[in-house]
Each structure stands twice: as structure tokens, then as C-alpha cells.
Amino acid sequence: NAADGTGGGIPEIPMPPRIPRLTFAKPQDPALEKARAAAMAPPAGLPKLICEEVMARSSRDANATGWQPLDTVSAETIYADGEESHSDIKINNQAADQQALTGSWPIDRLLGTLRELFSPETAARFEFGGDTNLFDLQAHIYDFEVAKENSQWAMRMGSETINAAYRGTVWIDKESGRVLRLEMQARDLPPEFPLDRLETNVEYSSVRIGETPVILPTHVETMGCQRDTHACSQSVIDFRTYRAYVTDSKTP
Numbered sequence: 001n002a003a004d005g006t007g008g009g010i011p012e013i014p015m016p017p018r019i020p021r022l023t024f025a026k027p028q029d030p031a032l033e034k035a036r037a038a039a040m041a042p043p044a045g046l047p048k049l050i051c052e053e054v055m056a057r058s059s060r061d062a063n064a065t066g067w068q069p070l071d072t073v074s075a076e077t078i079y080a081d082g083e084e085s086h087s088d089i090k091i092n093n094q095a096a097d098q099q100a101l102t103g104s105w106p107i108d109r110l111l112g113t114l115r116e117l118f119s120p121e122t123a124a125r126f127e128f129g130g131d132t133n134l135f136d137l138q139a140h141i142y143d144f145e146v147a148k149e150n151s152q153w154a155m156r157m158g159s160e161t162i163n164a165a166y167r168g169t170v171w172i173d174k175e176s177g178r179v180l181r182l183e184m185q186a187r188d189l190p191p192e193f194p195l196d197r198l199e200t201n202v203e204y205s206s207v208r209i210g211e212t213p214v215i216l217p218t219h220v221e222t223m224g225c226q227r228d229t230h231a232c233s234q235s236v237i238d239f240r241t242y243r244a245y246v247t248d249s250k251t252p
Helices: 030-040 107-118
Strands: 049-060 068-080 083-091 125-134 137-146 154-157 160-163 165-173 179-187 195-209 212-226 232-244
Touching: 030 107, 030 137, 030 165, 030 179, 068 107, 107 179, 107 195, 107 212, 125 165, 195 232
Parallel strands: none
Antiparallel strands: 049 068, 049 232, 068 083, 125 137, 137 165, 154 160, 165 179, 179 195, 195 212, 212 232
16 A cells, blocks of 8 residues: 555645744736736635546556556546535446545645635745746746745655645736646655655646636646655546536536
């Protein structure tokens, strides 16, 4: 079994508690303020939606001989009234239970990660890294760092739960201010924690749910490596065909 005892080898990352912070970020440049406003919206929360979620899991042994596929998990993911649920869960196209989704990230948690990064309470330090094209859009690049005492990136493996300091890079659409891609790497993980490397990359898109455009995650890659080894586990998640969810109906 994986270190979390449930398979997949990727730590479960629960919603963190809201802890008052004492350190606040300095005023940011206009591009970051635009991204902050986009990340904090919509204040009323997500609309009811449904999508297809597909997660491919793989592992690499201690000899670092390459990634070996483990399985592919698929499910219908429903977000309604502030809660996420799943149906039609399958592993390699065979019926499975909720435990099969170990290693996945809830949609609202992925959006919460953006809100936390840009929250003044997180006091992230941003440094402009230049401009580029991403997904056929002009984008600003910013590198960032978040100190452990301000971090809300909580992770758990077995009985161990920590909030990790992290660094990373964010790509921001010049025109809209929305985040296109976010890369995060945990740092300074304590020696008693079973992983010494944990990385998460997320891509976001503007998706129309009914008549409402909503920023939603579309692609996620998470990797964790066992301490002092090359043994790693990886999950690659795609959220597809987002659409409005109508109660008692699974059709758009």
C-alpha cells in the first residue's frame, strides 16, 4: 500500500482551517491586483455543475527507471450547493467505490488554492519573470514564495499533517487578469515527513456554465516522492465537458 494507506501514493490534501494571519502582503503591481480580483470572484460561489473527471496514476521505482502506469480512474463529478459528489466511478473501466479517487483534488479546493495565493493574509512574495504566450494568449509570468507560517497548503500522509512553505510560478492572462497556469513546489518539508518532494501544477480555463462564464480547473498534475529515494507517484487529472447540473438529471 502507498504511504497514505489508500493507494495512489499521493497525499490527501484536505481543506485547511481558516487560521488568522498576522503578516500582510505589501501593495502589488496592477497586473497582480487584476489577478487577485479575478481569483477572488465569484463571491457567491460556484454554480451547480457537472463534468467528467479522468485521473491517470503512475509510479516510478527507486531506480528511477521511468514512469509505469498504475491505473486510470474516471467519474462523473458534481458540484452543487457547496458540496462535491461523484457517481459512475470506475478503475480501468470497472466499477469502483469512492476510495478509488484517492489523489484527486476537489474542484473548489483547486479554486481555493488560487484565492489563498492572492489573499493578503498569505503575504506571498511575487517577482515579475517576464512575458510569454500560453494557450495562444499573452501572459505575464510571476515567480512567488509563501512562508510556512502563512501557508494554507495542508497535506496529510497517514497520521502526519503539515502546512508547507512553497514556491512556484503563475501565468496571468494580460487581458482578463485570470490565472492560466499555476505551479507549486513544497519546500523545507520536515525530516519526519515521509515525502521530501511534492509538486502540483494546475491549468485553468474560462468555462461557460449556462449563461455564466466561470474560471475552472481543467488539468492537474501532482507528484510526490518518498524521502531520500527516487521512488515517486504521480496523478494526472483532466476535468472535461463542464456543463450546468440540473437536479435529478445528468444531462445539460
